[in-house]
Amino acid sequence: MAQPSSWPRAAYLHIPFCRHHCGYCNFTVVAGRDDLVGDFLRAVELELQSLESPREVDTLYFGGGTPTHLPAAQLEQLCELAKRWHPLADGYEWTVEANPGDLDVERIEVLAQQGVNRVSLGVQSLNNGKLAKLERDHTAEDVRRVIAQLEEAGIGVSIDLIFAAPGETLVQWQADVEAALSFAPNHLSVYGLTYEQGTTFWNRRLRGDLSEVEEESQREMYLWSIDRLAAEGILQYEVSNFARPGFRSRHNQVYWAAKEYYAAGPGAARYVDGARETNHRSTTAYLKRVLAGESPVAEREVLDEVQRNRERIVLGLRRNEGINRENYLAATGRSLDEVAGVELAKFIELGLLADDGNAVRLTREGLLVSDSIWPELL
Template identity: 35%
Template sequence: MNALALYVHWPFCVSKCPYCDFNSHVRESVDQDRWRAALLADLAHEAALLPDRRLSSIFFGGGTPSLMDPATVEAVIAAATTHWPAADDVEITLEANPNSAEAARFADLARAGVNRISLGLQSFDDASLAFLGRAHSADEGQRALAAAQSAVDRVSFDLIYALPGDTEHSWAASLDRALSLGTDHLSLYELTIEPGTRFASMVARHDFEPLDSEMAARLFEHTQARTATAGLPAYEISNHARPGAESRHNLTYWRYGDYAGVGPGAHGRRTGMRTVRHKKPENFLAAVARNGHGLVEEDILPAVDAAKEALVMGLRLAEGIDLAALEARFDRAIVDQAAVGRLIGHGLLHRDGAHLATTEAGRLLLDSILAEIAA
């Protein structure tokens, strides 16, 4: 029975972080009963189109899913595992913020069925947290991490580096602290200035200058080396784990497997079809009431586009791609062999039979590599 991952989007946040370009919204109040019913209806519609699957993972993303009523989380998990039989080791992740009020829910969320928490610590430094617009303090973050580790066996947390003023010394100290905290998975993201965010406007006004690219590259290289030495090597550009502790849900994306996406703005990949839900919460609710689902787009992906997506996603992974298997799957060449040969010669790619992956040096230049080798 083919494996399937489920993504559930909860779009609400207490406040909008200035670096965030995700589909997140601030509302004075949220009708949990109404949202529970809408998510369950949207899920039922998607399940009817994806029969005979085995559920490998559920991921509650956002937004801030730790603002969900645990009863809503429990209802979604119960419905999902009724629509599809679940794998014995089904991974159920919920993204959470470290605010004290949300951390108090971790035990209830675990009882609802969550078995993995992804915690948005972002920094151990109060000044950096203030710059990032985070609503928690460094001390709250530590308490939330302890609460998460008490609630579930599998905990990951995020940090953002390459902030203005970051140095190799300051980031090394943060990284060593992160590695000392007993989690088997870390998501370590370089700060990027995304179009349409408040940070983009601030940079345009010269309110601050992003860290220069040379220093950012040095911090990335240090991150790769230090995590590997500590036994949490990068299995994807920004994600590090002990062997066996990788996010199985995210591996579905990067290995180009099928996943159902429900909730406002959620994307999905359903048997060669791209699905997208309405982004604005009110529009999503209206669509569910009108149609029984929140879909706004449902398009068959041309093989050439799907092949390019599979290449882009797969080369983010340290394991790389099985080129022969992908070309057979999409019935076409997906790389320019001459370009691949040149980049192997430059030490940016390595090839073992049909298997192709980036080297450590290549990961720094992934976007340029993809632009050059895509057929």
């Protein structure tokens, strides 16, 4: 029987396990609790059973945490479970996040045999001194080994990098990017280090143990990255994401297009039937609830028309092509100016947005301060 066209075509699974909790990380993560892996697999299976029937998807994404921290046998079990409830359509994209320190031949073999065709690799840096500052548990040599093994297995690789690590200079960042480019990547994600409340980096900064790279240096690093990657044919298509033609993350584009998607696991957020839901962020609370037959959902919000229309603007503006006026009208039944004309005009006047009559998009200056724009548009 054909699947209803209204069902989401993307799914996300959150795997919270890590070998080590990095000081800057604010994701739903547990380190040193591998004793919970069995319960986790049982809980995810129970949560997926709430779908009642398999839901075919075009994109599947395993995030974390570190999905590849699972032992090979459990990783294989999770892959089989995911495919049972989210069968993959022809031409699918299946991404698994991985850390260079966890990935080995056995796990890569599991990924390849299961059909994973894309790995998002948490490289963060190819400078061992910087990796130590970021509290990463891998080395530049681990990165080189893993990328070679993934390529040999026929799995595409996206590289994550972090700029503005404590004490980092523009010259050091440039060397890091050049080292990453030596792998001739098809996709790169570039993130400025942020100090999130609740992390050890946040507390260390408050104590004066860590100092944030000055704002002007961060701007230089980010803008240089845009130009340098473009010179290699790796074009920016979203605030933090760069790809060669044909290699954009299809899964993440589902989010930015304001389309619906399934999700399971602790802290996982889904958007189904007009409702945004987020599971409990505590892994132990999530396990306790699901294994007791209770809902794991901690937050639920049904967006009204105004909220949906405004959220579509914010998500769309993250992309370099911005928001096409005709497409927006077709999707919402409202014009862009009707929904947020006053706010958009303000940011255009400030030079943070550009409007060519067909589309509204972030300017180069707007890219630098995009996070300060979103609250006013929502």
